[in-house]
Amino acid sequence: MALLEMHEWYDLTRATNWTPAYVDEEALFPPALSDPFGIAVEQWETFDEPYKVSYRDYVETQRDKDIGAYSVKSALARADFFKKASPHWKALLALHFSPIGFAEFHSASAFARMTRFSRAPGMRNMATFGTLDEMRHGQIQMYFAYEFIKHDRVFDWAHKSSKTENWIIISLRHALDDIEHTRDAISAAIMTNFAFEQGFTNLQFIGLSADAAKAGDHTFATMLQSIQTDEARHAQIGTPLISIMIENGRKAEAQRLVDVGFWRIWKQFSALSGISMDYYTPLEFREHSLKEFMHEWVVDQFARNIKALGLDLPWYWDYFLHDIETFHHSQQIGVYIYRATEWWRPIACVSPAERDWLEEKYPGWNDTYGKCWDVVIDNIRQGRFERTVPEVPPLICNMCGLEVTGVAGTGRQVNGRRWNATDFHLDHEGRRYHFCSEPCKWVFELEPARYQGHRSIIDRVLDGTVPPGPDGFYEYMGQSFEERGVCGYDYQWIDGYDPPRAAAAE
Amino acid sequence: MTTEGDAGNLVGPVMRAGEIADAVLEAIREDNEGREVVTEAHASYIRIKVADECVLRYETVGDMLGRTVTRGDIESNMPSFAGFIRTEPDGIRFVAR
Numbered sequence: 001m002a003l004l005e006m007h008e009w010y011d012l013t014r015a016t017n018w019t020p021a022y023v024d025e026e027a028l029f030p031p032a033l034s035d036p037f038g039i040a041v042e043q044w045e046t047f048d049e050p051y052k053v054s055y056r057d058y059v060e061t062q063r064d065k066d067i068g069a070y071s072v073k074s075a076l077a078r079a080d081f082f083k084k085a086s087p088h089w090k091a092l093l094a095l096h097f098s099p100i101g102f103a104e105f106h107s108a109s110a111f112a113r114m115t116r117f118s119r120a121p122g123m124r125n126m127a128t129f130g131t132l133d134e135m136r137h138g139q140i141q142m143y144f145a146y147e148f149i150k151h152d153r154v155f156d157w158a159h160k161s162s163k164t165e166n167w168i169i170i171s172l173r174h175a176l177d178d179i180e181h182t183r184d185a186i187s188a189a190i191m192t193n194f195a196f197e198q199g200f201t202n203l204q205f206i207g208l209s210a211d212a213a214k215a216g217d218h219t220f221a222t223m224l225q226s227i228q229t230d231e232a233r234h235a236q237i238g239t240p241l242i243s244i245m246i247e248n249g250r251k252a253e254a255q256r257l258v259d260v261g262f263w264r265i266w267k268q269f270s271a272l273s274g275i276s277m278d279y280y281t282p283l284e285f286r287e288h289s290l291k292e293f294m295h296e297w298v299v300d301q302f303a304r305n306i307k308a309l310g311l312d313l314p315w316y317w318d319y320f321l322h323d324i325e326t327f328h329h330s331q332q333i334g335v336y337i338y339r340a341t342e343w344w345r346p347i348a349c350v351s352p353a354e355r356d357w358l359e360e361k362y363p364g365w366n367d368t369y370g371k372c373w374d375v376v377i378d379n380i381r382q383g384r385f386e387r388t389v390p391e392v393p394p395l396i397c398n399m400c401g402l403e404v405t406g407v408a409g410t411g412r413q414v415n416g417r418r419w420n421a422t423d424f425h426l427d428h429e430g431r432r433y434h435f436c437s438e439p440c441k442w443v444f445e446l447e448p449a450r451y452q453g454h455r456s457i458i459d460r461v462l463d464g465t466v467p468p469g470p471d472g473f474y475e476y477m478g479q480s481f482e483e484r485g486v487c488g489y490d491y492q493w494i495d496g497y498d499p500p501r502a503a504a505a506e
Numbered sequence: 507m508t509t510e511g512d513a514g515n516l517v518g519p520v521m522r523a524g525e526i527a528d529a530v531l532e533a534i535r536e537d538n539e540g541r542e543v544v545t546e547a548h549a550s551y552i553r554i555k556v557a558d559e560c561v562l563r564y565e566t567v568g569d570m571l572g573r574t575v576t577r578g579d580i581e582s583n584m585p586s587f588a589g590f591i592r593t594e595p596d597g598i599r600f601v602a603r
Contacts, residue, residue, distance in 0.1 A: 007595045052593045053577070061578030068582065202586050206520065206551055209585075213523075213550035221550050225522050228585035236591060287549050301588050304515075308590070308603040 006054050016121045017045060033117045036184050039248045047120035047244065051236045058129055062136065062230075069140065069226040073147075073219045081217055082148055087347055087488035089215060092280035094154045094344035095272065096204070097145035099172050101138055102162030106173075108134035110180035110188050114237070117185040120244075123237055127189070130234035137227050144223055153482075157343045164478035167341060167457040171401025174454055175264045182450070186241055190254060191261030194238025198305060199262055200269045201231045202297040208276060210287040242309050251310070258306065259314040260446065263439045266320065267327075267400035274328025275335060278358065279349035289361040294324045316439040323437070325362055329369045330405030336487075337376065337390055343479060345488035348373070351496040368409040380491050395423060396456040398433040399440035428452060515602035516544060516555035517589025519562065519580075526583040527552050529570035530562060537561045537597075555588060556600075563597035 020028045029035070035044070053061075082090070111134055114127035145158035161169050179191035205228035212221035245254040274290045288296070299321070306313060314320065332349075339346040350358070350373045358365040379387040395404040406421030424435040428448055435441040444451050457477075460466045466476045474484060487493075518534065521527035531554050535543050538556050546553040554560070568575040580598065592599040 210549040
């Protein structure tokens with residue numbers, strides 16, 4: 001018997017908005033979880049999947065993807081790439097696998113909720129596949145990371161991190177809780193599928209794969225791109241939703257969801273991809289700078305989609321363009337000097353040659369961030385290692401959970417030095433909240449009740465949640481003594497500065 | 507350096523570098539005859555771009571490779587694309603809107 005082609009049966013099988021017999025419609029699809037915008041179900045039923053796939057086709061394709069990714073891993077396992085990799089690449093792998101593995105499971109949960117509560121049958125189809133995709137992403141990255149544990153226990157944190165109160169994990173979890181877990185199905189999809197996945201995943205999973213391929217880590221490169229082929233499909237959920245919202249008089253709400261989601265996730269990728277691409281990738285393997293990748297994938301490709309859908313670029317776009325060139329440089333300094341609060345072995349990546357590259361990609365780097373590193377370098381050369389670690393904790397943003405920073409060498413002069421770090425604070429119901437930027441503060445002001453109960457890691461120190469004593473902070477964050485980061489190069493990275501010093505001595 | 511949207515309305519797939527990507531490029535040249543096809547090669551991926559609309563037909567890709575090519579074969583090697591996607595029975599269209 002001849003089988004029908006998919007396009008001949010697809011629309012019929014998608015019509016799954018049956019009339020409930022045992023409960024009423026509102027009990028089946030509570031507005032708070034399904035549609036707080038009050039759009040008629042007939043409108044949601046116009047959702048037409050831009051990227052259609054049948055379950056049979058999906059299973060076959062996913063099987064082939066897994067065969068491809070695991071085969072490459074298996075074939076290259078004997079090459080002992082990891083054992084021979086430099087501290088640069090090991091730090092990069094640790095930074096990728098530790099937070100991202102569990103973040104994929106967050107997304108699986110979010111997709112499952114979209115599958116259950118969306119009133120659009122086509123969206124439920126796509127979200128079903130998205131749920132399975134994200135489970136695959138969590139599993140494959142956990143599996144690949146665990147392969148390294150026999151060489152380096154740092155990779156235990158691929159799983160462990162999600163169960164800790166480490167400050168980096170608190171930062172990421174807060175962002176994911178906000179956009180994925182505490183919204184209705186439509187809002188979560190616009191924020192997750194459009195702002196997050198269409199906006200930023202290309203950066204880490206394709207941009208970084210280019211670096212990995214140049215570095216010879218074909219296992220990592222193949223895995224990254226294999227994951228992104230799923231993202232390219234299920235990230236399309238957001239576009240029909242935005243169109244339906246606009247057509248039904250909800251453009252302002254759609255715009256706000258994009259603006260909030262985009263900013264929250266940018267902060268995460270700024271630190272993750274920014275440090276990975278501009279610092280942890282060995283110099284000779286860098287395909288592009290973060291700024292260049294951002295312009296390729298976000299400022300051009302994604303921005304065009306925002307405008308083509310009838311939305312506007314986020315109101316903070318100019319600020320965002322400035323942030324692309326600045327924020328991650330400050331975060332890299334913070335990550336290195338507060339290295340004991342991280343579970344991997346952070347590296348500085350500011351050898352003379354690397355500084356030349358940074359100056360070329362970010363003109364003015366030496367006169368700004370370079371000055372901070374000069375202090376660190378001088379302390380190391382003088383053997384004052386204790387002065388490379390600050391005694392006081394940083395000011396942490398009450399929205400993104402990252403350090404409040406600025407650009408050295410600019411701004412107001414204090415004690416002969418210039419630093420433009422600004423605390424965008426807000427007093428609300430008896431307490432002061434601190435923010436790293438105007439957009440982070442703006443997000444809070446939109447819905448104070450949503451955010452005011454969250455406590456940053458510093459809030460927890462001040463209110464006594466973190467136990468006192470020299471080890472209390474680390475114990476709270478789940479870090480035994482052996483799990484506290486130390487310089488990945490044991491300070492040997494400053495050797496590159498010695499020839500000029502020797503020349504000066506002569 | 508780009509400013510937002512300065513690539514105009516160029517749309518099309520981003521393919522993982524390799525045999526399928528090469529075949530897709532040749533197929534797109536054939537299926538979009540008379541129109542300029544722009545390519546941009548990176549270490550692990552290649553961008554293929556056509557103004558406003560880019561048509562990709564599975565059968566043409568198969569002709570280039572000498573074997574049957576399915577939607578899944580394309581998906582497995584396409585981690586991203588520029589523009590908006592429309593899957594069709596015999597291929598994929600990428601459109602500016």
